Amino acid sequence: EVELVESGGGLVKPGGSLRLSCAVSGFSFSTYNMNWVRQAPGKGLEWVSSVTASSSHTFYADSVKGRFTISRDNAKNSLYLQMNSLTVEDTAVYYCARDSGRVPGLPGHFDYWGQGALVTVSS
């Protein structure tokens, strides 16, 4: 069974940093692109970042570019999101999601999602 479990959320002050993790199981992690998506309280979904299976390419939303870094450790079946210079606008539930891998190297639909980790940025 495919499972994605986010961790590392919490309360952080503006300007602070936080690192989210996503532990996966039930599939060959090293062969799939992975993604982070967030949802601010009461708002819609926002794509945040993607990383290819081999970590050769990373992609970011303009809203987080230069502040967030996506990475992965295929040996540990884990995805990460390092978030720096956090602002109140980054307050959201952060989901990790698997790219279906419809076409290797290209984006695809998100076929599995975690339950999310809440990040609250507040003084």
Add this chain to the structure above:
Amino acid sequence: AIQMTQSPSSLSASVGDSVTITCRASQHITNQLGWYQQRPGRGPKLLISDASFLQSGVSSRFSGSQSGTDFTLTISSLQPEDFVTYYCLQDYNYPLTFGGGTKVEIK
């Protein structure tokens, strides 16, 4: 970036009704659009990929179609568990973009 305009933002319907949700892409995205269902407090669930491909295990009451850059999700014979929020996502190119969401409420 490709903009996805989703409408309506909310709708009211009764159990047994059929409803239609639309997403319009600001440019050509072939058929690379998915529809997702989100229940409160849960991660989204993929319903339809590639505009019209129903995912395994998803009720056949859900269907997707495309006309150019207009994409439609139709839910026929609404059931109580269908009264949640739906999103489209274009996965044609980066940055990936979601529609604003449609909340389906009980009339």
